[in-house]
Amino acid sequence: MPLVSPRTLLTAAAATVATLTTLAPAPAAASPHTYRVIDLGTLSGGDGAATAMNDRGDIVGWSTVASGARHAVLWRHGVITDLGVLPGDTDSTAVDVNEFGDVAITSFGTDYLTRAVLWRDGHLLDLGTLGGENSVAIGVNDRRQVLGTSEPGGDMPHRFLWRNGVFTDLGREYFYEFTSDFNNSGDVVGGFNVPPQDYPCTCVGGRLRDGVFTQIGGEALGVNNRGQVVGSADGRAFRWQNGTLTDLGTLGGSWSRATAINDRGVVVGLSTTTSQWHPFLWRNGVMTDLTTRGVLVTDTIEDINIRGQLVGARANRPVLFR
Structure with a gap:
């Protein structure tokens, strides 16, 4: 592009x-059917929210842990999985999941810096930035592109698409x-x-x-x-x-x-x-x-x-x- x-x-x-x-x-x-409400369960902190799901039924979101921090989570077949945080960070939240089960996450810590992350096959991948200190994940599609924002050094945030380690800069936000x-x-x-x-x-x-x-x-x-x-x-x-x-x-x-x-x-x-x-x-x-x-x-x-x-x-x- x-x-x-x-x-x-x-x-x-x-x-x-x-x-x-x-x-x-x-x-x-x-007159659609009445919905059955299913509590998905949480990690040790007890609070949480579901933010997105795919057509296979994978659900992502966040849950608190015992310390009160939020962790990105995946619910699949009734089982909750803690997707974790980047090393040195304290919190994360999952914002989207594609049909392959890839999860778009933003990880952050007490320094208020944020990083866009992709969880794939049990591993967290730090997507990096456009040159500045921060990046934020917004979504992931079935082409395995991640949509997000990040600031180049000394500039306001730009929209980006990321795929296989390559950023496409979509211009300033x-x-x-x-x-x-x-x-x-x-x-x-x-x-x-x-x-x-x-x-x-x-x-x-x-x-x-x-x-x-x-x-x-x-x-x-x-x-x-x-x-x-x-x-x-x-x-x-x-x-x-x-x-x-x-x-x-x-x-x-x-x-x-x-x-x-x-x-x-x-x-x-x-x-x-x-x-x-x-x-x-x-x-x-x-x-x-x-x-x-x-x-x-x-x-x-x-x-x-x-x-x-x-x-x-x-x-x-x-x-x-x-």
Whole structure:
């Protein structure tokens, strides 16, 4: 992938941004099965959360140990594995897992320095940096690429792709920008500061594909392997594909936000009702309030796989919703 500065990408985007369709509300009722809530178990500290899962059912996240430190963990076939920390560090958290079982981790210690790490076949691999002191892992795909951020020496953080020891620099992640997700094609989504790049940020959701930026709008929070992007625009959850932005509706309130999408196009997120925020699932044009299907208002939902299983946390415990 050629190195292209974000300013060049964002300037070129004006001529390539797809026309967005008028938002049209979706229905707000459906009847999926009630979820069975499974506590995944923790290490000796007792607290934890699940952050991501693959389609095989591997789940990753973090759990506290007896000292109170957090360690990255993997749950597989009902067994929890402590993935550890880099030498000299005290804490780590796992953020993603691919279909090979590779786990993307960020490890850190009392010096507040962070390192992107890949756990593969029982071993932790320090991915290094772009020249500075820090790197952070965001995801890992089935091409065994790791998405993350790292600062070159003396510069602000850059987005990067890492594979087999080789970094591809995707350009600066400017102040107030963010990087949220990517897919097997290497599409990267997040928030980008577009021209005129006013302070603090004229930020919009967008996608980087092979060095080309496409503006989506709002905030882009997740992407699947079909290239469908989810997020929130003008306070409403959306799903975007090939220039078409679909409003997913709400649960009766004014606001909603989509946070994750699987390869079947099923979306999870949060929406206001007439009184408070509730977790939702959106499928085939219909939004369902998950609190009517065994999920609590206080539960967090972090990911959904192709089988429709959900992972997250309940009362500081890692859980699977199946």
